[in-house]
Amino acid sequence: MNATPHADLAPESLQVAGDFPILSRPVHGRRLAYLDNGATTQKPAAVIEAEARYYRESNANIHRGVHWLSQDATELYDSARQTVRALLNAAHVDEIVFTRGTTEAINLVAQSWGQASLGAGDEILLTTMEHHSNIVPWQLLCDRTGAVLKVVPVTDAGELELDAFDELLGERTRLFAVTHVSNALGTVNPLPMLIEKAHAAGALVLVDGAQAVAHQTVDVQALGCDFYAFSGHKLYGPTGIGALYARAELLAAMPPWQGGGDMIRTVSFERSTWADAPQRFEAGTPNIAGAIGLAAAIDYVQGIGLERIAAHERALLAYATEVTGAIPGVRIIGTARHKAGILSFLVDGIHPHDLGTILDTEGVAIRAGHHCAMPLMTRFGIPGTARASLAMYNDTADIDALVTAIHKAQEMFGTRSRPS
Amino acid sequence: MSDMHGNLRELYQEVIFDHNRQPRNFHPMPEADHQADGHNPLCGDQLTVFLRIENGVIEDASFVGHGCAISTASASLMTEAIKGKPVEEVEALFRDFHALLTDVPPERDFGKLVALAGVREFPARVKCATLAWHTLHNAIAGEHDPARTE
Numbered sequence: 025m026n027a028t029p030h031a032d033l034a035p036e037s038l039q040v041a042g043d044f045p046i047l048s049r050p051v052h053g054r055r056l057a058y059l060d061n062g063a064t065t066q067k068p069a070a071v072i073e074a075e076a077r078y079y080r081e082s083n084a085n086i087h088r089g090v091h092w093l094s095q096d097a098t099e100l101y102d103s104a105r106q107t108v109r110a111l112l113n114a115a116h117v118d119e120i121v122f123t124r125g126t127t128e129a130i131n132l133v134a135q136s137w138g139q140a141s142l143g144a145g146d147e148i149l150l151t152t153m154e155h156h157s158n159i160v161p162w163q164l165l166c167d168r169t170g171a172v173l174k175v176v177p178v179t180d181a182g183e184l185e186l187d188a189f190d191e192l193l194g195e196r197t198r199l200f201a202v203t204h205v206s207n208a209l210g211t212v213n214p215l216p217m218l219i220e221k222a223h224a225a226g227a228l229v230l231v232d233g234a235q236a237v238a239h240q241t242v243d244v245q246a247l248g249c250d251f252y253a254f255s256g257h258k259l260y261g262p263t264g265i266g267a268l269y270a271r272a273e274l275l276a277a278m279p280p281w282q283g284g285g286d287m288i289r290t291v292s293f294e295r296s297t298w299a300d301a302p303q304r305f306e307a308g309t310p311n312i313a314g315a316i317g318l319a320a321a322i323d324y325v326q327g328i329g330l331e332r333i334a335a336h337e338r339a340l341l342a343y344a345t346e347v348t349g350a351i352p353g354v355r356i357i358g359t360a361r362h363k364a365g366i367l368s369f370l371v372d373g374i375h376p377h378d379l380g381t382i383l384d385t386e387g388v389a390i391r392a393g394h395h396c397a398m399p400l401m402t403r404f405g406i407p408g409t410a411r412a413s414l415a416m417y418n419d420t421a422d423i424d425a426l427v428t429a430i431h432k433a434q435e436m437f438g439t440r441s442r443p444s
Numbered sequence: 445m446s447d448m449h450g451n452l453r454e455l456y457q458e459v460i461f462d463h464n465r466q467p468r469n470f471h472p473m474p475e476a477d478h479q480a481d482g483h484n485p486l487c488g489d490q491l492t493v494f495l496r497i498e499n500g501v502i503e504d505a506s507f508v509g510h511g512c513a514i515s516t517a518s519a520s521l522m523t524e525a526i527k528g529k530p531v532e533e534v535e536a537l538f539r540d541f542h543a544l545l546t547d548v549p550p551e552r553d554f555g556k557l558v559a560l561a562g563v564r565e566f567p568a569r570v571k572c573a574t575l576a577w578h579t580l581h582n583a584i585a586g587e588h589d590p591a592r593t594e
Contacts, residue, residue: 052448375512377487381455381566385448393487407488407510436456437513 033346035339037419040328043068044417054387057422062207062235062366062413063391064257067321071261074320075313085309087286101312104319105302108267111322112252113243119275121268121302122310126234127157129253129268130201132305133230134161136281137251137274138199144170147196149227151176151184151213152403153206156396158232162201171198178403182209182358189218197227204236208395208411209358210341210366212236219248228274234258238325238415239364240334244269256314260415261321265314268305275301282307325416333416337365340414344423348412351430352441357409368395368409371430373439376410382436383410386429388422454562455569456513463517468524469506482509482579482591484571489515493523493579502526502534505580512572514563519576521556531584538577545570 041047044066047056058066078100084093086101102117109117123129142148148162152175166173174197176189193200200222205212219229230251236242238259244252251274255266270278280287280298284307289297298304325333344367349356353372371379380392393408394401401408412426434440473479473494482491491509495502505523510516526534543549545563554561563573578591 377512377569377572378456378514381569382452385452398488401488407490436452437461 033339033343034420035336035343037421038328038332038336038416040068041417041419043070043324045069045072047417051387051389052385054385055421055425057388057418057425059412059414059418059422059426060389060391061238061258061415061418062395062411064263065238065260065415066417067262067317068260068324070324071317071320075262075317078313078316083313086312087303097312100316100319101310104315107319107322111237111242111326112267112269113245114269115245116272118301119269119272121270121275121305122315123253123266123268124264124311125255125257125266126232126253127161127255129251129266130158130230130232131161132268132281133251133253133270134165136278136305137228137270138162138165138171139168139281140277140279142169142171142198145196146171146198147174147194148172149174149176149189149192149197149200149222151202152178153182153184153209153211153397153400154201154203155207155232155234156398157234158201158203158230159399175399176202178211178400181360182206182211183360184211184213184218190221193221193225193227195226197222197225199228199230201230201232203232203234204242205239205364205366206358206397206400207235207366208397208400208409209360209368210363210413211358211360212240212362212364214362215247215249223248235366236364238333239330239337241330250274256318256321259318259321260325261318262311262314265311265318267318270301272301275305278305280304280307284308286310328416334364336416337414337418340418340420340423341365341367343420344412344414344426347423347427348430351427351434353434353439354430357404357406365414367412367414369412370406370409371433371439374433374437376408378437379410379430379433382433383426383429386425386432388425388429390426448565451562451565455566457559457562459521459556459559460513460517463520464513467507467516467520469527470508470520471506472508473504473506476504476506478583478586480579480583480587480591482575482582484511484515484575485592487512487572489572489575491515491519491576491579493519493576493583495580495583497531497584500532501528501530503528507576507579511575512569514560514569514572515575518560518573521559522576522580525555525557526580535581535584538581541577542574545573 084097086098228250233254237254252269257263287307357368376392476494478495489511496504582591
């Protein structure tokens with residue numbers, strides 16, 4: 025591999041970092057190179073302002089007050105749902121349920137649809153590259169229903185073994201739950217083909233979109249998936265807010281999973297009746313400010329353009345892969361043909377945690393560890409990796425800072441091979 | 445604001461690199477009469493501590509496992525520090541060592557263990573340096589559940 029600088033590969037910056045106040049904050053006296061976007065993204069001023077403006081100007085509870093502020097808050101909240109619908113191109117706004125995030129969205133499907141639909145011997149098909157949040161809710165469901173988990177293995181490159189998928193997909197398969205983009209490897213899964221096959225076998229499909237929505241356009245109708253879950257905070261929005269898309273006829277048949285205010289039609293001590301979706305799945309006062317912040321984040325992202333963001337991150341990932349992979353002693357984990365925004369790697373002789381600490385002192389923020397994907401780490405026979413994950417505001421300066429910091433770590437550990 | 449680059453040099457001293465590259469007492473011990481597993485689920489560090497205790501004295505100590513430089517070096521330095529010492533003295537040493545990393549350290553001679561004092565400036569790494577000691581504590585107490593640092 026060519027180890028000279030790769031100026032020809034270097035993509036232009038999108039020049040959006042100035043919109044993110046935190047990015048101008050030095051860390052340990054260094055310019056911050058924030059490369060932990062797979063964990064959470066930073067927030068543009070537009071999102072911070074939208075949340076603050078809501079509390080300053082519109083705060084009230086929704087769906088109940090006759091007063092002016094309550095109507096204002098209700099309109100903002102309902103309009104946020106429309107914004108999410110448009111982001112995913114769902115057919116109808118009632119197909120969007122607000123949740124705390126991806127994890128809660130998946131738990132909702134497991135506890136509502138799963139509990140009502142699955143029985144002993146039914147199968148849930150997962151993949152080795154799932155995040156714990158797309159594993160554990162299904163294990164809990166299996167414990168309660170007697171359903172069993174089946175797992176599609178991955179290749180050494182970090183792609184799904186499609187022959188195994190075909191074999192594992194059987195007449196007992198009721199659900200295929202799969203990540204859109206692997207948070208640990210960056211693999212983009214071939215969803216249209218997978219969904220078509222799962223449907224042909226009579227299974228529903230849930231897609232974990234946590235690592236996808238900020239990095240590419242998502243069209244749930246074109247995909248044909250039955251459930252799609254994502255988190256706002258990985259999409260430049262606030263923490264504690266996310267959404268579940270579910271096809272209308274599925275939602276209509278799903279029982280409530282949490283009881284309380286806002287999710288009922290009538291309540292008596294003899295019998296209560298439930299509101300229609302999506303309210304049926306949003307018991308209690310929701311994260312109103314979060315939903316409004318999320319809508320502001322989506323507006324911001326749409327203003328930049330997801331196609332443009334995707335192209336930029338693709339070019340930056342290619343650059344990062346080239347210059348990081350060219351460092352002697354660096355091994356990239358996850359070399360799928362189709363990847364998005366994530367570079368997982370190991371450095372010979374340096375544990376990812378030591379690397380993470382040293383990089384941090386250079387202002388480079390990465391994640392080190394198992395990335396909540398322990399079965400995947402076991403598959404690769406490693407305890408964890410160092411992971412640089414990209415966002416729209418990253419540029420070649422961030423990647424160059426990463427490379428310089430890796431060199432520094434190798435010098436400290438005495439593992440840097442010098443050209444003789 | 446403290447000098448992070450000076451702190452980093454304090455953290456990664458030559459003693460740490462030496463014990464990471466060539467951990468001492470790094471082998472299983474079939475004749476051990478006490479042993480325990482330690483696991484740091486957050487970072488995947490995993491180790492087993494083996495002890496041979498006679499008349500309340502740690503006659504032999506070893507470990508196996510994998511982890512970062514701090515946890516490997518700490519385990520290695522620990523096995524050196526505790527060999528030949530009475531169990532009560534070792535438990536007291538753990539308390540003092542923990543204070544060295546997190547609190548006001550008592551006046552005492554820590555020997556080579558002082559090389560780990562740099563961890564103080566890196567709160568996220570304290571658990572790396574204490575995993576072996578928590579595991580040691582469980583081995584002495586005969587705990588069968590893996591030791592954790594949080």
